[in-house]
Amino acid sequence: MESNLGWLMNRAGHIWRTVVDHYMAELGLTQTRWVALLVLDKVGEGCTQTVLAANVGVEQPSLVRTLGQLEEAGLIERRTNPEDGRCRTVWLTDAGRELLGKMEVVARDGRKLLLKGVSSEQRKMLHDVLEIIISNAQAVLEEERK
Amino acid sequence: MESNLGWLMNRAGHIWRTVVDHYMAELGLTQTRWVALLVLDKVGEGCTQTVLAANVGVEQPSLVRTLGQLEEAGLIERRTNPEDGRCRTVWLTDAGRELLGKMEVVARDGRKLLLKGVSSEQRKMLHDVLEIIISNAQAVLEEERK
DNA sequence: AGCACATAGTTAGCATGCTAACGAAATAGA
DNA sequence: TCTATTTCGTTAGCATGCTAACTATGTGCT
Numbered sequence: 292m293e294s295n296l297g298w299l300m301n302r303a304g305h306i307w308r309t310v311v312d313h314y315m316a317e318l319g320l321t322q323t324r325w326v327a328l329l330v331l332d333k334v335g336e337g338c339t340q341t342v343l344a345a346n347v348g349v350e351q352p353s354l355v356r357t358l359g360q361l362e363e364a365g366l367i368e369r370r371t372n373p374e375d376g377r378c379r380t381v382w383l384t385d386a387g388r389e390l391l392g393k394m395e396v397v398a399r400d401g402r403k404l405l406l407k408g409v410s411s412e413q414r415k416m417l418h419d420v421l422e423i424i425i426s427n428a429q430a431v432l433e434e435e436r437k
Numbered sequence: 438m439e440s441n442l443g444w445l446m447n448r449a450g451h452i453w454r455t456v457v458d459h460y461m462a463e464l465g466l467t468q469t470r471w472v473a474l475l476v477l478d479k480v481g482e483g484c485t486q487t488v489l490a491a492n493v494g495v496e497q498p499s500l501v502r503t504l505g506q507l508e509e510a511g512l513i514e515r516r517t518n519p520e521d522g523r524c525r526t527v528w529l530t531d532a533g534r535e536l537l538g539k540m541e542v543v544a545r546d547g548r549k550l551l552l553k554g555v556s557s558e559q560r561k562m563l564h565d566v567l568e569i570i571i572s573n574a575q576a577v578l579e580e581e582r583k
Numbered sequence: 584a585g586c587a588c589a590t591a592g593t594t595a596g597c598a599t600g601c602t603a604a605c606g607a608a609a610t611a612g613a
Numbered sequence: 614t615c616t617a618t619t620t621c622g623t624t625a626g627c628a629t630g631c632t633a634a635c636t637a638t639g640t641g642c643t
Contacts, residue, residue, distance in 0.1 A: 295479070297453050298562065299567040302494055304450025306574040307443050313578070318528055322568050323599065332439070340443055341621060354599055355623060377608045379623040402443055405573050413566050414442065421445040427453040427551050432459070469629065487591060499630055501593060523591040523638045589640075603639075605623105610619070 311401040318393055325394055327357050328366065331381060332391055339378045340369075366390060392425075447571075456548040464539055471540055473503050474512065477527060478537055485524045486515075512536060 294318075304376070312322045330347045344354040358381065361367045366387035372378040385390065406414060466474075474491045477484070488539045490500040504527065507513045512533035518524040529537065552560060 301450040303567045303570045304447040310574045421449045424449045428456045
């Protein structure tokens with residue numbers, strides 16, 4: 292019954308990303324890159340790479356590579372931070388902002404397809420439960436780190 | 438509000454796997470390998486590699502590598518199929534079955550930690566909603582394939 | 584029977600995730 | 614003040630996912 296909830300969580304998360312990626316590919320973006328862009332927009336421009344990595348859900352070195360690619364593609368830029376020489380802040384370029392507009396349309400359309408047959412009540416519950424699970428997981432990982 | 442449901446789905450699926458993996462590592466297993474073993478058990482021994490790959494949620498070549506590793510570790514074996522020379526069926530060895538027993542304990546404990554604070558009603562709804570989403574996604578991918 | 588096509592598994596090579604280790608800059612403590 | 618530690622970004626190298634292409638076997642059409 293609930294013995295495969297973890298299993299379903301994984302499948303659902305993975306296949307969701309695959310579907311959206313299918314459409315994002317038409318914009319010339321790979322999964323890694325559009326995820327980074329969307330999260331940058333969500334977190335807010337000017338954040339540090341560490342903060343961005345944590346929100347994307349990858350380790351810093353993984354993000355460094357992706358940001359390098361996005362920078363090379365002229366979608367973002369990294370600026371040095373006068374207040375803290377260790378950090379570099381991340382910003383969208385005009386081209387990046389323009390692309391993001393298109394991406395949001397794609398993400399919304401994908402969401403609509405994937406949530407077909409799911410009531411608004413269920414959506415709300417899903418949202419809440421997912422947040423609980425993520426919070427629990429973070430607590431566990433935090434605890435284990437010691 | 439619901440604009441980041443896809444985002445949460447992904448995070449939750451990913452972090453769930455990370456947490457369980459944390460404990461599975463103590464059994465000497467990597468994420469890829471324990472997932473394959475659990476799914477083999479769920480789908481049933483004697484299935485073909487294609488069926489197993491579909492259920493694990495990876496492409497065949499990815500699974501081939503993993504099965505090679507599991508076979509080398511003496512946890513599974515691949516047998517030729519007398520009825521269809523193209524297929525090879527996958528079976529657990531005694532060592533594999535024994536390890537699986539331990540893995541199920543780990544998976545159950547992990548699930549317990551991750552679902553803390555989630556009511557049984559919410560669990561049921563989560564289960565149903567995830568199945569709807571997966572089903573929708575499969576339909577979309579199927580459609581796109583044409 | 585024979586030829587085109589489909590299917591299962593595999594191999595090769597690329598993309599992307601990770602950990603480990605490093606340098607530069609900030610911070611804390613003697 | 615100056616030394617040890619922490620933090621941020623990076624590089625290097627390994628593990629694992631993917632697609633493309635190949636071989637072997639089965640299937641279907643003529």
